[in-house]
Amino acid sequence: MSRVLLADGIATDAVRVLGSFGIETVSMGTPSPPELLEIISEFDAIVVRSPTRVSAEVIERGTKLRFIGRAGVGVDNIDVEAATRRGIVVMNSPRSNTISTAEHTLALMLAVAREVPRAHAAVTSGTWERDSFRGVELCGKTLGVIGLGRVGREVAKRAAAFGMTVLGHDPLVGEDEARAAGARWVALPELYGESDWVTLHVPLSDSTRRMLDARAIASLKKGVVVVNCARGGLVDENALADALDSGHVAAVAFDVFEKEPPGKTRLFAHPRSVFAPHLGAATIDAQRRVATDVAESIGLALTRGEIRDAVNTP
Numbered sequence: 001m002s003r004v005l006l007a008d009g010i011a012t013d014a015v016r017v018l019g020s021f022g023i024e025t026v027s028m029g030t031p032s033p034p035e036l037l038e039i040i041s042e043f044d045a046i047v048v049r050s051p052t053r054v055s056a057e058v059i060e061r062g063t064k065l066r067f068i069g070r071a072g073v074g075v076d077n078i079d080v081e082a083a084t085r086r087g088i089v090v091m092n093s094p095r096s097n098t099i100s101t102a103e104h105t106l107a108l109m110l111a112v113a114r115e116v117p118r119a120h121a122a123v124t125s126g127t128w129e130r131d132s133f134r135g136v137e138l139c140g141k142t143l144g145v146i147g148l149g150r151v152g153r154e155v156a157k158r159a160a161a162f163g164m165t166v167l168g169h170d171p172l173v174g175e176d177e178a179r180a181a182g183a184r185w186v187a188l189p190e191l192y193g194e195s196d197w198v199t200l201h202v203p204l205s206d207s208t209r210r211m212l213d214a215r216a217i218a219s220l221k222k223g224v225v226v227v228n229c230a231r232g233g234l235v236d237e238n239a240l241a242d243a244l245d246s247g248h249v250a251a252v253a254f255d256v257f258e259k260e261p262p263g264k265t266r267l268f269a270h271p272r273s274v275f276a277p278h279l280g281a282a283t284i285d286a287q288r289r290v291a292t293d294v295a296e297s298i299g300l301a302l303t304r305g306e307i308r309d310a311v312n313t314p
Helices: 013-020 033-042 056-061 080-085 098-113 116-124 150-161 175-180 188-194 214-218 237-246 284-304
Strands: 003-006 024-027 045-048 067-070 089-092 142-146 165-169 197-200 224-228 249-254
Touching: 003 013, 003 033, 013 024, 013 284, 033 056, 045 284, 056 080, 067 284, 080 089, 089 284, 098 116, 098 150, 098 197, 098 224, 098 249, 098 284, 142 150, 142 188, 150 165, 150 175, 165 188, 214 237, 237 249
Parallel strands: 003 024, 003 045, 045 067, 067 089, 142 165, 142 197, 197 224, 224 249
Antiparallel strands: none
């Protein structure tokens, strides 16, 4: 009988799905690196969320390991190159948390626009200062969406419904696909220069790491709000803090950080900004979907040799 390790508190729905394939599962929270190294050799597959890092060392220790499942989209916590060298297939669940992340992006934008966190804190502390919280409307503003994959397209559709003008950039997406999502495809310099809001929806890779660096930030429209619900490493946080200090960037809405948890960061000094602890996919609905989707992929791979949603080709 094949055995699968479910780490990071993967939803119990995954146990049910894998059980239907006759596969034994072991569920746990987030293992420490030594714990994972000690037990990984016992499993044919492992399923993780974002906290557990499946390093090259873990992969080498996984002598029975054939499949790695990521309950979510991003695989930057998995050494895909090491897995490929070992002939291990890495699979994710690219469709499952799309809506939750897109809705979360708009939620953070609205929270910044109407200064909801500060207003809430004032009211609950006994203060009633309506004139202190004059926000702005999203309607009539321009949103630049960097990355028109599944999440980016859903964000674009929702922003267009709010009456925003949506600009989009993605080297892998054409003008027709952008238009179908309610966006006009533009080059990055135009997006940077015209957008009142900029939101990132690209994977973290060598080519995208700190793509929003000091130079890119300087080219943004003055008074822009920067939103990131994708990956923290996409933004140079020190350069962004400099831009907040100078007033070039009006506010940020961040769900992700270069280091998580971020500890003390200069970004927190700016009261209009809004922050969340990597909650993009943290809905009951999304967690059920990612768990069942990746569990089904692992089950099909182990029992029938059927591969779907693979991110590598060993």
